[in-house]
Amino acid sequence: MFSKTQILIGLLLVLVFPIGVSFAQYTSPNYQVDETFFGAGGNLQNQSANYQAKTAAGELGVGNVSSPRYQAYAGFNTTDRILLEVNVSGGVFDLGVLDTGQAHANTASFTVRDYLSDGYTVQITGHTPQNENYFLAPMSSAASSSPGTEQFGINLTTNNLSGIGPFGATPSQVPDNTFGFGYVDPPYDTSNLFKYVDGDTVAQSDRSSGVTQYTLSMMANVSRTTPGGAYGTSLFVRAVPVY
Amino acid sequence: MRSKNKLKRLKTVPTRIASLATAAVLFFAITVPVFLSGHASAASAQLQSRSLTISSSANGTITQDIAGNTAAPGSGGNGQKTSEIFTFNVASTQNVGSIIFKFCDDPIPLDSVSGPSDGTCNSPAGFDASHVASIITQTINGTNNTTTPFSLDTTTVLTGAPYGCAGTSPGRTNCIALSRTAAAVTAGDTYSFKFGGLASDYITNPSTDNYAFFGRIQTYTDNAYSTKGDYGSVAASTAQQIDVTAKVKEVLNFSVAAGSSNVTAPGATCSPLTTSATSGALTLGDTNGVLSFNTPYDAHSYFRLSTNTNGGVTVSYSGNTLRNGSNSIAAINSASNPGSAMGTLAASGPGTPQFGIAMDSSDATPNGYSLNTGFAPTTNYASGNGTLGTVGSPGTAEFAYDTGSVTSPVVFASSTGPVGCSTGSVRYIGNISTSTPAGIYTTTITWIATGTY
Numbered sequence: 001m002f003s004k005t006q007i008l009i010g011l012l013l014v015l016v017f018p019i020g021v022s023f024a025q026y027t028s029p030n031y032q033v034d035e036t037f038f039g040a041g042g043n044l045q046n047q048s049a050n051y052q053a054k055t056a057a058g059e060l061g062v063g064n065v066s067s068p069r070y071q072a073y074a075g076f077n078t079t080d081r082i083l084l085e086v087n088v089s090g091g092v093f094d095l096g097v098l099d100t101g102q103a104h105a106n107t108a109s110f111t112v113r114d115y116l117s118d119g120y121t122v123q124i125t126g127h128t129p130q131n132e133n134y135f136l137a138p139m140s141s142a143a144s145s146s147p148g149t150e151q152f153g154i155n156l157t158t159n160n161l162s163g164i165g166p167f168g169a170t171p172s173q174v175p176d177n178t179f180g181f182g183y184v185d186p187p188y189d190t191s192n193l194f195k196y197v198d199g200d201t202v203a204q205s206d207r208s209s210g211v212t213q214y215t216l217s218m219m220a221n222v223s224r225t226t227p228g229g230a231y232g233t234s235l236f237v238r239a240v241p242v243y
Numbered sequence: 244m245r246s247k248n249k250l251k252r253l254k255t256v257p258t259r260i261a262s263l264a265t266a267a268v269l270f271f272a273i274t275v276p277v278f279l280s281g282h283a284s285a286a287s288a289q290l291q292s293r294s295l296t297i298s299s300s301a302n303g304t305i306t307q308d309i310a311g312n313t314a315a316p317g318s319g320g321n322g323q324k325t326s327e328i329f330t331f332n333v334a335s336t337q338n339v340g341s342i343i344f345k346f347c348d349d350p351i352p353l354d355s356v357s358g359p360s361d362g363t364c365n366s367p368a369g370f371d372a373s374h375v376a377s378i379i380t381q382t383i384n385g386t387n388n389t390t391t392p393f394s395l396d397t398t399t400v401l402t403g404a405p406y407g408c409a410g411t412s413p414g415r416t417n418c419i420a421l422s423r424t425a426a427a428v429t430a431g432d433t434y435s436f437k438f439g440g441l442a443s444d445y446i447t448n449p450s451t452d453n454y455a456f457f458g459r460i461q462t463y464t465d466n467a468y469s470t471k472g473d474y475g476s477v478a479a480s481t482a483q484q485i486d487v488t489a490k491v492k493e494v495l496n497f498s499v500a501a502g503s504s505n506v507t508a509p510g511a512t513c514s515p516l517t518t519s520a521t522s523g524a525l526t527l528g529d530t531n532g533v534l535s536f537n538t539p540y541d542a543h544s545y546f547r548l549s550t551n552t553n554g555g556v557t558v559s560y561s562g563n564t565l566r567n568g569s570n571s572i573a574a575i576n577s578a579s580n581p582g583s584a585m586g587t588l589a590a591s592g593p594g595t596p597q598f599g600i601a602m603d604s605s606d607a608t609p610n611g612y613s614l615n616t617g618f619a620p621t622t623n624y625a626s627g628n629g630t631l632g633t634v635g636s637p638g639t640a641e642f643a644y645d646t647g648s649v650t651s652p653v654v655f656a657s658s659t660g661p662v663g664c665s666t667g668s669v670r671y672i673g674n675i676s677t678s679t680p681a682g683i684y685t686t687t688i689t690w691i692a693t694g695t696y
Contacts (some may be wrong), residue, residue: 085480089483130310
């Protein structure tokens with residue numbers, strides 16, 4: 001017969017070392033935590049054949065905390081899945097009839113959300129507006145608008161140009177800056193300065209981030225020798241998260 | 244006593260057995276999960292600093308921009324033929340002999356137990372990696388891996404469990420497989436693999452805009468995709484395109500004026516020459532407008548041109564020589580070079596009836612002669628700078644005139660492309676002989692600019 005002590009040890013072993021496997025949903029070289037909770041008030045997954053939900057009875061602490069070597073997500077409703085969400089409000093953005101008298105501009109918006117990452121970068125790809133074999137000159141370094149000089153450039157901030165007025169916007173965090181952490185890289189964050197390099201990083205976040213809404217401002221000027229015709233290009237937003 | 248001792252020994256035997264059983268349970272409770280799960284070595288962990296960089300976020304149906312211009316494979320506007328770069332830091336120092344990159348619409352499972360190449364994986368709609376034909380680049384810490392390179396494996400069958408790669412066997416629609424003779428990797432080293440981006444070697448993005456898709460990376464310590472090593476998932480996304488359009492008008496600005504007083508500065512806008520009641524009147528001769536048989540006389544008119552023609556521009560003239568009723572002062576080549584074709588080049592020679600024109604590159608009028616590179620006078624009208632000669636001694640300046648221009652304008656200057664802002668100085672020469680009939684001689688010359696777009 002086993003002694004009471006032996007029985008107790010056996011029960012403890014079963015509870016502490018269950019036969020099976022445990023899943024670590026995110027780790028770092030020095031830190032690891034399971035996607036379980038350390039208290040009552042929630043369930044990771046409630047499901048039946050036709051229903052699935054994550055529930056929480058109330059949370060004292062939620063959100064993301066991080067330092068250069070540490071990152072954690074508090075709350076019952078965290079996720080174990082890496083997430084990337086890029087939403088571009090695309091379409092056709094017409095700059096109008098370009099002339100040497102003034103600049104022309106238009107804006108487009110997009111959002112980025114990225115979870116369980118060490119951050120992301122955003123690039124804009126595509127060539128400058130093209131007419132047959134002719135491309136509007138890209139602004140390879142940040143500069144001001146110069147009517148009469150052929151230019152195509154972008155930024156992601158507010159602007160105010162003669163003949164156009166105010167346009168563009170700085171990034172906004174949705175719902176506020178305790179959830180979103182994306183920001184614009186210089187020089188694309190400087191009002192009335194424009195630049196265009198295909199594939200340049202224009203924005204980033206240094207950690208997981210909720211929704212950041214960016215506004216892309218596109219500006220063009222032409223010179224007296226810019227060939228006549230219809231110009232067009234398709235630009236793309238590319239987000240690269242690092243996990 | 245002996246029986247008591249025996250009984251005591253008998254009582255201690257079950258106790259010992261129980262203790263051994265307890266120890267056995269403890270041992271198996273710790274180790275069995277490790278063995279049963281098929282877990283890789285205890286050193287296997289998530290790959291660190293891992294990312295997936297795609298050359299284009301265009302969806303997989305896009306190969307052209309809004310203007311119908313074809314986007315080159317591997318460029319930002321081509322979602323059908325993209326390149327993709329996987330980058331990660333090795334987490335465990337161990338052998339790696341094979342790797343599977345598996346594309347799914349979900350990153351899970353990403354743990355090392357079931358492994359990212361196990362479990363349900365729905366290939367992203369429209370995604371296709373079956374055209375990957377090579378490893379474009381593979382680097383370790385930024386340096387090409389030439390010592391222990393991986394090879395693209397296009398033959399090992401990876402359809403079905405435990406790999407679940409999609410497509411017909413061997414299953415490469417959503418999987419890229421690499422293998423080599425197993426070799427050690429060092430924790431912390433950065434590995435990078437680039438695939439696709441070429442006309443016949445590419446990856447097609449999912450066919451939906453604003454669509455996130457995931458790459459599950461699984462390394463194996465052997466070269467047969469058997470024993471799992473480090474692992475991890477990455478994400479990328481397509482994005483709806485931002486189509487930018489604009490128009491530029493075809494422009495040709497051309498103005499003509501007689502006399503230097505009408506030549507104003509072009510400025511930043513290439514302002515036209517001013518016009519006035521007298522800006523079109525040009526007088527050849529002395530202060531009274533009288534020609535002499537022993538003195539050459541010249542005068543200048545100007546034209547200013549800017550145009551964005553892509554096919555070039557010509558400036559032509561049309562008109563007759565100086566005429567007074569039925570009398571005329573002949574085109575310069577007629578007397579100087581009898582029998583020569585109209586418009587032939589000839590030097591000024593006082594005492595001979597001559598009327599001719601040429602571009603004067605030595606005209607010092609402020610804001611006067613200035614031609615953009617690529618815009619130049621035709622040969623017979625390019626030598627108007629120089630002296631006008633004396634009686635019996637022709638000058639160095641040469642002129643030409645074609646009376647056929649009355650019905651068919653003659654090209655005076657031209658370019659093969661756009662002209663930013665050019666000001667031409669046209670020098671007119673008028674000489675007479677002693678037998679030139681007296682009278683008032685006039686002509687009207689029309690200048691015409693024609694652009695080819």
